[in-house]
Amino acid sequence: MxxxxxxxxxxxxxxxxxxxxxxxxxIRQLIRDMEETMDAAASxxxxxxxxxxxxxxxxxxxxxxxxxxxxxRAPTKVYINPKLSNPTKQTWVHDEGCLSIPKLYVDVExxxxxxxxxxxxxxxxxxxxxxxxxxxxxxxxxxxxxGKLFIDRLTKKQRNQIDPALRAIDKKYNR
Ligand SMILES: [Zn+2]
Numbered sequence: 546m547x548x549x550x551x552x553x554x555x556x557x558x559x560x561x562x563x564x565x566x567x568x569x570x571x572i573r574q575l576i577r578d579m580e581e582t583m584d585a586a587a588s589x590x591x592x593x594x595x596x597x598x599x600x601x602x603x604x605x606x607x608x609x610x611x612x613x614x615x616x617x618r619a620p621t622k623v624y625i626n627p628k629l630s631n632p633t634k635q636t637w638v639h640d641e642g643c644l645s646i647p648k649l650y651v652d653v654e655x656x657x658x659x660x661x662x663x664x665x666x667x668x669x670x671x672x673x674x675x676x677x678x679x680x681x682x683x684x685x686x687x688x689x690x691x692g693k694l695f696i697d698r699l700t701k702k703q704r705n706q707i708d709p710a711l712r713a714i715d716k717k718y719n720r
Contacts, residue, residue, distance in 0.1 A: 548582045548596040552718035553646045553694065553711060557594050562601040562690040565625050568668035572602065572625070576666055579604050580621050588644050589618055590682045592689035595645050601626045603686035607679045625664040629687055632656035637677075641685060641695045649710055651703055653695050655681050 551557050565572060575598060583591040583604055592603040602625050606618035635657045640650040658676040661683060665671055675683055685695055696704065696711065 546578050546581065547585050548578050550582065550586075550644055551595055551597055552714060553643075553696075554715045555645075555719060557597060557599065558645055558689070558694060559692045560594065560599055561692045562592070562594055562599050564601050565664070568625060568664060568666060572600070573666055575600070576602065576604065576623055583621075583644075586644055587618075590686045591644060592686045594689055594692075601690050603627065603683075603690060605679075605682045605686060607682055610678075623666045624661065624683065624686070625666070625668075627661050627663040627683070627687055627690070629659050629661050629684065631658075631660040633658040633676075637681075639681065641681070643685070643695055646694065646696065646711070646714060649707060649714070651696070651699060651707060653685075653698050655684050655698075659684060661687075 575593065579591050579593065579596060582596055589608050590603065590605040593600045605622050606620065608616045609619055610616055633656045636654050637657055638652050638654045641653045642650045657680065658674065659680045660672065660674050662670060662672050688694065696707065
């Protein structure tokens with residue numbers, strides 16, 4: 546079932562997600578519903594608080610770029626209780642968007658690589674070393690689970706430039 550999305554500047558997007566204590570069928574159903582919601586928007590990631598659930602669950606479909614510069618999305622990957630560590634010193638800048646901040650794309654600087662430990666949807670722990678897009682998308686979703694948005698990572702100048710657009714989104718979706 547497709548779930549309703551929560552938009553900037555809804556307070557739930559600023560709350561920290563709670564750790565999942567047991568991966569139950571209810572959690573797996575939430576994952577399926579989040580996947581449907583993500584796919585309906587052709588998005589490359591979604592976190593549970595974006596659909597109103599304060600649980601540490603996020604899904605990503607990493608963008609894959611072909612030799613002609615066209616993007617497709619990898620199959621859905623589930624991260625429950627993700628814990629990120631060892632960000633690389635090297636960073637890169639690319640524009641990001643967000644389901645909760647429609648139609649706004651802004652350059653964000655992030656580390657090139659990251660290590661993640663998480664549970665899969667069967668409750669089994671796994672570790673991954675991610676680089677490039679995979680690292681970027683997971684860091685974006687992990688920010689959500691910590692009550693952060695990509696707009697918090699902008700320079701003051703960037704933020705000032707998009708402030709009118711942000712106010713318009715808030716007015717359109719929350720008022
Ligand atoms: Zn987002």
